[in-house]
Amino acid sequence: MSQHAFHPHHHEHCIHEALHAAEALCAERGVRLTPIRKRVLELVWASHKPLGAYVILEKLTDEGHKPAPPTVYRALEFLLEQGLIHRIASLNAFLGCVHPSEQHLACFFLCQQCGNAEELQNSEVLQQELQQRAASNGFLIRQPILEVTGLCKQCQHHE
């Protein structure tokens, strides 16, 4: 899947690929990607900027859906459970996962300037290192999520 949150690209491809992957995964697991779940996923994927639950709720309301907040939270929970999105704790916002079919360490580069976020792919080495260190400390990792803040290439030039 695309790995260019910080570069100009045809984002429709990202959205298309993400929705396609989500449908395939849900079918494979026998869980339902209901219209509201799918729409929430689509909204999260609207850009590479993590999106807060409140903004999602607002967008749905603008579209005339008028969903109750619990509906949106339940949809987000479902998407989190299925690994289709990640929660960026430092921003209290959600971001679409770029490789939802694999168990993985989720590591993000978050640009403080433009707000774009990129999930690292091929993070196996990092994951192994982390797991080894945890194991040697007798620490049990539950949510292997790393959030790295900084400036993307473009924003460094504009400083």
Ligand SMILES: [Zn+2]
């Ligand atoms: Zn994109």
Ligand SMILES: [Zn+2]
């Ligand atoms: Zn991910």
Ligand SMILES: [Zn+2]
């Ligand atoms: Zn940036």
